[in-house]
Amino acid sequence: xxxxxxxxxxxxxxxxxxxxxxxxxxxxxxxxxxxxxxxxxxxxxxxxxxxxxxxxxxxxxxxxxxxxxxxxxxxxxxxxxxxxxxxxxxxxxxxxxxxxxxxxxxxxxxxxxxxxxxxxxxxxxxxxxxxxxxxxxxxxxxxxxxxxxxxxxxxxxxxxxxxxxxxxxxxxxxxxxxxxxxxxxxxxxxxxxxxxxxxxxxxxxxxxxxxxxxxxxxxxxxxxxxxxxxxxxxxxxxxxxxxxxxxxxxxxxxxxxxxxxxxxxxxxxxxxxxxxxxxxxxxxxxxxxxxxxxxxxxxxxxxxxxxxxxxxxxxxxxxxxxxxxxxxxx
Ligand code: G3H
Ligand code: 13P
Ligand code: ZN
Numbered sequence: 001x002x003x004x005x006x007x008x009x010x011x012x013x014x015x016x017x018x019x020x021x022x023x024x025x026x027x028x029x030x031x032x033x034x035x036x037x038x039x040x041x042x043x044x045x046x047x048x049x050x051x052x053x054x055x056x057x058x059x060x061x062x063x064x065x066x067x068x069x070x071x072x073x074x075x076x077x078x079x080x081x082x083x084x085x086x087x088x089x090x091x092x093x094x095x096x097x098x099x100x101x102x103x104x105x106x107x108x109x110x111x112x113x114x115x116x117x118x119x120x121x122x123x124x125x126x127x128x129x130x131x132x133x134x135x136x137x138x139x140x141x142x143x144x145x146x147x148x149x150x151x152x153x154x155x156x157x158x159x160x161x162x163x164x165x166x167x168x169x170x171x172x173x174x175x176x177x178x179x180x181x182x183x184x185x186x187x188x189x190x191x192x193x194x195x196x197x198x199x200x201x202x203x204x205x206x207x208x209x210x211x212x213x214x215x216x217x218x219x220x221x222x223x224x225x226x227x228x229x230x231x232x233x234x235x236x237x238x239x240x241x242x243x244x245x246x247x248x249x250x251x252x253x254x255x256x257x258x259x260x261x262x263x264x265x266x267x268x269x270x271x272x273x274x275x276x277x278x279x280x281x282x283x284x285x286x287x288x289x290x291x292x293x294x295x296x297x298x299x300x301x302x303x304x305x306x307x308x309x310x311x312x313x314x315x316x317x318x319x320x321x322x323x324x325x326x327x328x329x330x
Pocket of ligand 2: 030188190191234235236276
């Protein structure tokens with residue numbers, strides 16, 4: 001067992017308190033390799049932002065649990081070397097079993113999500129409470145979820161949103177003891193969050209997806225005032241990246257994300273953690289496709305992973321400054 005404290009990581013409790021008070025959100029960026037970690041740390045150090053490095057169960061299998069522990073410790077040391085000791089959380093994204101959460105805690109995670117949102121309410125409460133009881137012994141923070149996002153989450157596919165019911169949140173939070181709650185108000189995972197027929201067009205012909213359900217968010221905030229809320233599925237799917245991918249041989253169709261102004265509005269509320277994965281995937285893929293197409297003679301991975309890492313860093317910096325408002329808050 002290694003404590004996250006020995007690795008120089010922090011849990012999310014104090015970060016969320018400050019974020020709610022300061023009306024911004026902490027970035028939760030998914031990662032599974034060295035270049036992504038470097039881009040996240042460089043961006044957050046340059047913009048002086050706290051950060052949540054998050055790892056899905058699939059990403060953990062891909063990268064290996066032991067290597068991840070050292071990558072996270074490497075992130076802490078790398079930030080210091082770059083000149084800023086920013087707060088870094090290592091978080092399990094969409095944990096689905098008690099055993100997975102326990103194993104992550106044993107390998108140095110400072111925060112875990114137990115996602116029981118696909119279970120019936122009582123089972124979700126029971127599973128979440130079991131994880132909280134274990135995690136809190138080690139001062140590890142826990143995120144639970146109520147409501148189901150449309151789209152694909154690991155192996156689970158949901159056709160429609162099941163919005164979080166504000167009537168349930170108080171009971172769920174008090175029975176489970178969770179430290180934060182992920183909710184469903186219209187975001188979804190992946191790069192195809194809306195069908196074009198669900199969208200309208202503005203005067204410039206830009207597709208505008210249906211707005212998030214801020215009425216539900218407000219009703220939730222009234223039930224549990226000041227409690228940390230999390231938004232999953234919050235990539236904006238930049239059309240510039242989609243166009244580069246398709247220009248260089250990709251086949252992305254109807255890729256539509258959450259408009260940035262919606263996320264800025266959410267970040268000013270009790271939403272204090274915003275999850276972004278797909279936008280990073282798009283930025284890396286666009287840079288690599290462009291490198292392959294414009295330099296067919298390249299075969300050293302550093303030649304295409306280098307520009308991909310640079311593009312990722314620019315994307316993250318943009319999020320910190322213009323979307324989440326976490327720049328300058330480390
Ligand atoms: O919520 C899902 C995240 O984007 C992680 O995706 O399970 O493919 O690593 P993944
Ligand atoms: P996106 O697919 O919108 O990036 O969402 C990521 C996420 O919610 C990870 O848990
Ligand atoms: Zn998610």
